[in-house]
Amino acid sequence: MAGYDLETVVQQFxxxxxxxxxxxxxxxxxxxxxxxxxxxGVSQVRYIFQxxxxxxxxxxxxxxxxxxxxxxxxxxxxxSEGIADVxxxxxxxxxxxxxxxxxxxxxxxxxxxxxxIFIEKARSYDTLQDPxxxxxxxxxxxxxxxxxxxxxxxxxxxxIPDFHNGPKRFRDFEEAVQLDACGRAVTAGDEIExxxxxxxxxxxxxGEVEQGRIPVxxxxxxxxxxxxxxxDATGEGICVIDLDTLMPGLSPYDFGDxxxxxxxxAAEDERDLSKVSLDLPMFEQLAQGYLSEAGQFLxxxxxxxxxxxxxxxxxxxxxxxxxxxxxxxxYFKVHRxxxxxxxxxxxxxxxxxxxxxxxxxxxxVARIGE
Ligand code: ADP
Ligand code: GN1
Ligand code: MG
Numbered sequence: 402m403a404g405y406d407l408e409t410v411v412q413q414f415x416x417x418x419x420x421x422x423x424x425x426x427x428x429x430x431x432x433x434x435x436x437x438x439x440x441x442g443v444s445q446v447r448y449i450f451q452x453x454x455x456x457x458x459x460x461x462x463x464x465x466x467x468x469x470x471x472x473x474x475x476x477x478x479x480x481s482e483g484i485a486d487v488x489x490x491x492x493x494x495x496x497x498x499x500x501x502x503x504x505x506x507x508x509x510x511x512x513x514x515x516x517x518i519f520i521e522k523a524r525s526y527d528t529l530q531d532p533x534x535x536x537x538x539x540x541x542x543x544x545x546x547x548x549x550x551x552x553x554x555x556x557x558x559x560x561i562p563d564f565h566n567g568p569k570r571f572r573d574f575e576e577a578v579q580l581d582a583c584g585r586a587v588t589a590g591d592e593i594e595x596x597x598x599x600x601x602x603x604x605x606x607x608g609e610v611e612q613g614r615i616p617v618x619x620x621x622x623x624x625x626x627x628x629x630x631x632x633d634a635t636g637e638g639i640c641v642i643d644l645d646t647l648m649p650g651l652s653p654y655d656f657g658d659x660x661x662x663x664x665x666x667a668a669e670d671e672r673d674l675s676k677v678s679l680d681l682p683m684f685e686q687l688a689q690g691y692l693s694e695a696g697q698f699l700x701x702x703x704x705x706x707x708x709x710x711x712x713x714x715x716x717x718x719x720x721x722x723x724x725x726x727x728x729x730x731x732y733f734k735v736h737r738x739x740x741x742x743x744x745x746x747x748x749x750x751x752x753x754x755x756x757x758x759x760x761x762x763x764x765x766v767a768r769i770g771e
Contacts, residue, residue: 405512407435410450413504414516415496417441423450428527428627429643430733431457436519447519448495452512453503457732458645461513463558465502468644469494470557471619475548489632490640493518523630523639529663533636535683536690538629539659541638542621543694546655549619550698557619557648564622564646565654567603567717571596574720577727585727589742592723595749602716602752605709606651614702620650626662638690652703653710656691660711661718663687665751670744677750679758685765692769704770708762712755719748 407423418441426436426449433452438445453461475491484490495516497504503515529535563569578586578593586593609615621628621641628643662669664683667676688707692699725732726741735741755762 405433405452407437407450410504410506410514411437411439411448411516413497413514415498415500416448416516418446421445427525431645437516447521449517449519450514451516452514453645455510455512458560460558460560461503461505464560464645465494465513465515467557467560467647468492469502470554471549471552471644471647474552475545478548488518489520489523492640492642492644520630520640520642522634523632525627525630525642527627528666528668529626529683530666532683532686534631535663536686537631537636537638538626538663539638539656539687539690540693541629541641542624542655542659543691543696545621545641546618546652547694547697552619559648560646561648564648565650565714565717566607567713567720568607570717570720570724571600571603574724574727577724581727583727583729585729585742588739589723589726589745592719592742592745592749596720596723599716599752602709602713606653606706606713609702609706610651614700615651615653615706616700616703617649618652619647620652620655622646622648622650622654622658624655624658624662626659651710652695652699653706654714655710656695656707657710657712657714658718659687659691660684660708660755661715661748661751665754667747669747670740671747672743674746674750677747678754679751679762681758681761681765684762688766688769692766696770704766707766708755708759711762712752712759715748715752715755719745719752722748 408420411420416439418439421438421440423435423437427434431454435450437448437450458464472491476487479487479490494502503513506512574596623643623646629638630640630642632639664679664687665677666680671677722741723745730741733741
């Protein structure tokens with residue numbers, strides 16, 4: 402990670418105490434995240450500091466406007482429901498000394514920084530091993546969506562245009578194959594062929610939206626399982642984080658990314674594909690947890706398309722990993738040679754596993770609705 406002067410960054414924010422140290426934190430693929438320790442006399446307190454990835458998010462002030470709006474709304478609903486420890490149940494933006502939600506560096510490339518209260522005694526998991534965690538994580542995402550159903554005001558800013566636009570992602574993929582900027586297409590023949598064979602999955606949900614059967618809502622759009630914090634003591638899914646992609650979207654996409662990241666016991670970049678498959682008991686708990694909250698507002702059509710969301714989001718993210726591999730790893734952080742190709746292969750194996758078990762998955766969702 403680039404050597405930023407975190408002490409100077411921290412001084413821009415409205416925090417008391419003395420800077421002790423900053424350490425790179427977490428395993429996200431996009432932003433540069435640090436845990437910053439401050440000495441506040443009676444105690445030492447941690448804060449999250451993040452440099453927003455400016456290549457990925459073209460307009461960071463708009464990202465922060467969305468986040469401040471949504472976290473304030475969630476906070477006031479939770480307070481009105483009499484929930485205790487609200488600061489562990491929603492992100493809290495620390496303002497700058499000038500009262501803004503972010504600070505922009507001068508010099509360099511003018512990077513954007515923000516800070517949050519560090520939610521202690523909780524953590525995120527890259528892979529889940531236990532069905533209860535799937536229930537809890539999905540319940541937290543479902544609750545988050547429920548709290549946003551009546552977000553007052555205009556729709557949120559679209560922080561990454563066409564983020565889950567499958568047909569557009571497919572065109573980007575085709576372009577990357579044709580350009581073959583790094584001469585890598587020859588090493589990804591099977592994966593390229595897989596995309597051509599399954600690309601039509603991308604057509605289903607946009608078609609349903611066009612027909613007016615599926616509504617556009619305020620959604621999270623990156624409901625990867627390590628974007629929810631699970632309480633260490635109680636195991637409860639306590640707080641949804643990584644709010645950069647909050648924008649108008651579809652509920653089945655949010656459920657879909659939960660299916661992608663929490664029903665397979667292998668890691669997202671597992672090389673041994675024999676370990677990659679959808680685990681039905683994990684799926685069942687995931688669906689139970691999600692519907693315990695989202696069941697209160699989902700339409701029948703959204704419910705019927707939850708599994709479409711699973712296969713579509715897994716395919717779209719596989720497609721994005723493959724495209725990034727072909728373009729020379731320009732988007733996702735990579736930690737080894739061929740990393741994006743490994744990730745794409747894992748996603749495609751999971752798509753196959755979902756297709757093999759689609760009927761059983763539908764039965765599970767239908768049973769929960771009875
Ligand atoms: P990225 O967009 O790069 O994935 P995230 O916002 O998800 O960045 O943050 C990366 C990691 O940092 C998360 O997976 C989580 O473990 C940790 N994290 C983020 N925000 C907080 C917070 N407020 N309190 C505790 N941990 C956090
Ligand atoms: C990125 O930021 P992170 O690591 O939670 C990506 C998601 C992908 C995910 C794949 C803004 O999520 O869309 O699904 O990697 N976020 C963005 O692991 O592109
Ligand atoms: Mg994240």
